[in-house]
Amino acid sequence: MIDETRPxxxxxxxxxxxxxxxxxxxxxxxxxxxxxxxxxxRRARTTLGLLLLAAPGxxxxxxxxxxxxIGIVVAFKRYRTVDGLLGSPWVGFENFRFMFGTGxxxxxxxxxxxxxxxxxxxxxxxxxxxxxxxAEIYRQxxxxxxxxxxFFPQFISWVLVSYFVYALLSTEGGIIxxxxxxxxxxxxxxxxxxxxWPLILxxxxxxxxxxxxxxxxxxxxxxxxxxxxxxxxxxxxNKWQEIRYITLPLLVPVIVIQLLIAIGFIFNADFGLFYQxxxxxxxxxxxxxxxxxFVFRSLTTVGNVGMAAAAGLLQATVGFxxxxxxxxxxxxxxPERSLF
Amino acid sequence: MIALxxxxxxxxxxxxxxxxxxxxxxxxxxxxxxxxxASFTDDRALARxxxxxxxxxxxxxAYQYILTDPDQLLRSYLVTSVVTVVGVTLGVLMTAxxxxxxxxxxxxLSRPLSFFVFFTMLFNGGxxxxxxxxxxxxxxxxxxxALLVPFLVVPFYVLILRTYFAQIPQDxxxxxxxxxxxxxxxxxxxxxxxxxPALATIGLLLALLYWNDWQTALYFIRDPQLYxxxxxxxAILENARVLAARPTSVSTPVSSIPLQMAxxxxxxxxxxxxxxxxxxxxxxxxxxGAIK
Numbered sequence: 001m002i003d004e005t006r007p008x009x010x011x012x013x014x015x016x017x018x019x020x021x022x023x024x025x026x027x028x029x030x031x032x033x034x035x036x037x038x039x040x041x042r043r044a045r046t047t048l049g050l051l052l053l054a055a056p057g058x059x060x061x062x063x064x065x066x067x068x069x070i071g072i073v074v075a076f077k078r079y080r081t082v083d084g085l086l087g088s089p090w091v092g093f094e095n096f097r098f099m100f101g102t103g104x105x106x107x108x109x110x111x112x113x114x115x116x117x118x119x120x121x122x123x124x125x126x127x128x129x130x131x132x133x134x135a136e137i138y139r140q141x142x143x144x145x146x147x148x149x150x151f152f153p154q155f156i157s158w159v160l161v162s163y164f165v166y167a168l169l170s171t172e173g174g175i176i177x178x179x180x181x182x183x184x185x186x187x188x189x190x191x192x193x194x195x196x197w198p199l200i201l202x203x204x205x206x207x208x209x210x211x212x213x214x215x216x217x218x219x220x221x222x223x224x225x226x227x228x229x230x231x232x233x234x235x236x237x238n239k240w241q242e243i244r245y246i247t248l249p250l251l252v253p254v255i256v257i258q259l260l261i262a263i264g265f266i267f268n269a270d271f272g273l274f275y276q277x278x279x280x281x282x283x284x285x286x287x288x289x290x291x292x293x294f295v296f297r298s299l300t301t302v303g304n305v306g307m308a309a310a311a312g313l314l315q316a317t318v319g320f321x322x323x324x325x326x327x328x329x330x331x332x333x334x335p336e337r338s339l340f
Numbered sequence: 341m342i343a344l345x346x347x348x349x350x351x352x353x354x355x356x357x358x359x360x361x362x363x364x365x366x367x368x369x370x371x372x373x374x375x376x377x378a379s380f381t382d383d384r385a386l387a388r389x390x391x392x393x394x395x396x397x398x399x400x401x402a403y404q405y406i407l408t409d410p411d412q413l414l415r416s417y418l419v420t421s422v423v424t425v426v427g428v429t430l431g432v433l434m435t436a437x438x439x440x441x442x443x444x445x446x447x448x449l450s451r452p453l454s455f456f457v458f459f460t461m462l463f464n465g466g467x468x469x470x471x472x473x474x475x476x477x478x479x480x481x482x483x484x485x486a487l488l489v490p491f492l493v494v495p496f497y498v499l500i501l502r503t504y505f506a507q508i509p510q511d512x513x514x515x516x517x518x519x520x521x522x523x524x525x526x527x528x529x530x531x532x533x534x535x536x537p538a539l540a541t542i543g544l545l546l547a548l549l550y551w552n553d554w555q556t557a558l559y560f561i562r563d564p565q566l567y568x569x570x571x572x573x574x575a576i577l578e579n580a581r582v583l584a585a586r587p588t589s590v591s592t593p594v595s596s597i598p599l600q601m602a603x604x605x606x607x608x609x610x611x612x613x614x615x616x617x618x619x620x621x622x623x624x625x626x627x628x629g630a631i632k
Contacts, residue, residue, distance in 0.1 A: 047448055049523025050441035054453065057438030060493045064470070065460040071469020085472060130364065133357040142358075148619060149365035155615040156372070156608070157552035159573045163604050164371040166577075167378055173390025175374065207368065215623060239353045271555060276574070295467050305468060312466030320463045 075313045079305035095310035105294070105311065112290040115198060116266045119205045124255065126206055127213035132243060134214065135221045150211030158272030161204055165277055169200070192283040201288065204277050205270070220254045221247065257330055264326035267291065267319040291315045379403070379601035386597055402602035413606060415565060416572040423487045423568060424550040431492045431546045432539055438493060439501035440531055443508075454502075461495045467559075474560060486560040487568060491549045497542050504538040505531065541621045548622065551611055569607045576600055 070085070075095055077088040099105045130150060137143050168175050169190040177187035190196060228246045237245070269290035278288040289297075291311060298308035350358075370393070378391055382399035389396055406413060441447050442454050474489070475481035508531065516526045532539065557571035567575060577600060615622065 046446065046523055049526075050444060050447050051449070052524060053437040053527055054441045055437075057434045057493045057498070058453065058456070060434060061438075061457055061460060061495070064473070064489065065464060065495075068465040068469040068473050071465050071472050074468055074472065084476065130361070133361050136357040137354050137361075143361075146361040146365050148616070149368050150361075151619065151623065152612075152616060153368055154622075155548065155552075155612045157554060157570045157573075159554050159570045159577075160372075160375070160604055160608050163573070163577065163601065164374050167374045167391045167601075168371065170391070173386060175391050175393075178390050207371070211368065279577075292467075299468055299471060305472075309466070309468040312468050316463055316466050323462050 072309065072313055074305060074309040077306060079309070091306070095306040096314070099307050099310050099314075105314075107286060108289050108291055108294045108311075111287060112269050112292075113266055115201060115290065116262075116269060118198060118202055120259065120262050120266075122202055123206060123210055123213050124259065126210045128217050128251070128255070130210060130214035131217035131221055132247060134218055138222065147211075150214070152211070153208045154212045156208065158208075158270075158276040161208065161273075162276040162279060165200070165204060166279070191279065191281050194284050194287045197278060197284055197287045201273060201277060205273055208273075216258065217251065217254065220251055224250050253334060256333060260326045260330045260333070264323040265319065267315050267322060269293070271296070375601050375604050379598055379605045381598050383598050399598070402598040403606075405599060406602055406606065412564065412567075412572065413603065416567050416569045416607070419484065419487070419566055420551060420568040420570075423484065423553075424547055427488050427491060427550045428543050428546045430488075431494075432543050434493050435497050435542060436501055436505075436532060436535070436539060437527070439498045440505050440527055442498070443502045443505035457495050457498055461499075471559060481560050482562050482566065484566060487553070487556050487566070490553070490556050491546055494546070494549075497545065501535075501538060501542060504535060508534065537621075541624055544615075544618050544621050548615060551615075573604055573607055576603055 074085065074088075076090060076092060077085075078091045078094070079085075079088045083089075134143060134147060166174075169177075171177060171187065171189050171191070174190070176190070180187055188196070190200070224247065228250075229242055232242050232246055269292045271292040274288055274290045274293050275296070278284045280293075281288075292315075295308050295312045295315070298304050298311060302308075374391060374393065377393055377395050378386060379402055380398055380400070381392070381395040382397035382401065385395070385397035385399075438457065442450050442457065444450055474486055480486050480489070512530060512534075513526060516530050521529065552570055553568060554570035554574050557566075557568050558574070561567060561571065564575075
């Protein structure tokens with residue numbers, strides 16, 4: 001079998017890729033077609049070989065993404081460790097009734113959506129601003145330094161972020177309170193004052209993500225035809241007008257797509273940000289508790305496995321609907337950018 | 341403003357750009373510097389006058405203390421290194437092995453299998469079913485396997501690699517097939533070698549995920565011997581359990597804060613600088629990721 005497929009391996013050079021591509025002579029073309037047909041005959045072996053390559057990955061996906069889906073039934077059971085997944089008694093929608101009935105879930109949903117929206121708006125503005133500023137001085141060497149520095153926080157884990165947030169906000173020697181004291185303002189006990197935390201979390205999110213977020217906008221910006229700007233300059237436009245009437249309108253498609261995709265994932269919070277930065281501080285839960293931290297705490301601290309699963313299922317289902325909706329919108333706006 | 345000297349004419353707009361970007365860069369670095377500064381501060385000075393951007397009283401005590409008994413730190417370095425190396429190697433192979441068939445137009449199962457893989461990006465069971473699977477049914481809860489498993493195949497990276505693989509010219513493969521190479525050999529001797537840049541990017545993205553992972557340990561790891569670096573930092577900060585557990589002399593030379601900060605520097609510094617070195621590849625990965 002193998003020998004049959006390599007009749008030209010000895011000496012003749014028609015089979016090298018270059019000559020196949022530029023094959024001009026009819027006999028060469030015939031030969032190429034013949035070879036392709038023969039390759040087609042090996043289809044079954046090809047399929048087998050490719051399946052073999054994909055097997056480890058497929059097995060992984062099957063076990064860790066599909067078998068886990070069976071676990072969703074926990075949301076409809078009163079889970080007891082001794083009985084396990086299948087042995088625990090069914091309770092219908094009781095876990096959901098409990099979750100909504102106690103009202104515990106509403107502030108959590110509100111925090112998740114509201115804070116994600118806040119982050120989304122702010123990070124779009126900041127990332128765009130960074131991209132526009134970088135583009136203005138793109139050719140200068142020091143710009144590389146700015147870019148590298150602004151991108152650097154991407155490598156830092158949320159654990160480390162919580163370290164310096166503590167150094168800034170601690171009531172025992174924190175930098176911010178030190179500054180406040182110098183201006184004659186009473187120090188603030190940050191870790192027990194929830195009202196400041198939307199802002200603190202926002203700043204932490206921007207610190208870590210804004211630089212990396214600007215990459216996409218910068219790529220789009222640098223792709224804009226310089227002739228637009230030359231024409232505008234001849235017409236006497238100033239910088240602000242260039243940004244307002246050329247840059248931003250041309251970036252609108254990119255911005256809209258990014259926003260739509262992000263809205264598809266608005267039910268998913270960054271666990272690290274919300275768990276590490278407020279240091280899992282109960283006094284701050286009213287504003288810092290989001291679906292992901294709620295699920296985690298229900299599972300571990302509270303030990304209500306059924307309700308944790310119910311909250312997780314709620315998150316997954318609403319998230320799924322949102323992604324489908326946002327994808328539908330993206331496809332209407334620009335089919336090439338849709339996820340599927 | 342060193343750069344301004346090298347520029348012939350600086351317009352006001354450029355001046356604004358330089359100022360704002362320099363300030364933002366400073367805002368990115370100062371918080372990290374704060375950790376470094378605190379780690380070099382004498383603990384009494386820190387207790388007296390709080391965190392400072394510049395240590396009031398320099399002291400190496402925190403580092404000396406950690407380095408005279410670095411067991412836990414080294415242990416965590418070992419755990420994180422092993423998990424990262426094994427995870428990245430297996431992860432890249434599995435991801436590429438999956439992405440390649442999905443990229444092949446002549447593969448009959450490419451469409452249904454693509455759906456099988458990418459559907460998981462849209463809907464998943466969430467933490468609780470995953471937790472039960474790992475701890476109860478696979479019984480790999482408090483083990484290094486639990487740390488290894490989460491990122492082996494990230495569907496999104498399969499998507500990135502599939503897009504890259506789809507651009508490999510068909511002729512190249514035909515030639516190899518004529519030479520009698522089977523699919524498996526073709527994959528290892530042609531596809532992987534010519535995709536080295538893309539594989540490097542995926543490898544680095546995976547390395548970043550594994551190296552900075554503390555979440556998996558929070559879910560599954562109880563044994564301090566298995567603490568990865570970032571979780572060790574978390575644990576130290578959380579209740580100082582790890583360090584308090586060891587027999588300390590009555591006159592412990594360091595109060596905890598400079599010690600914690602020195603731990604943070606030693607645990608994070610080297611890797612963060614290494615990632616900085618490979619930044620170019622990561623930037624490319626993240627931009628590809630953002631675009632599609």
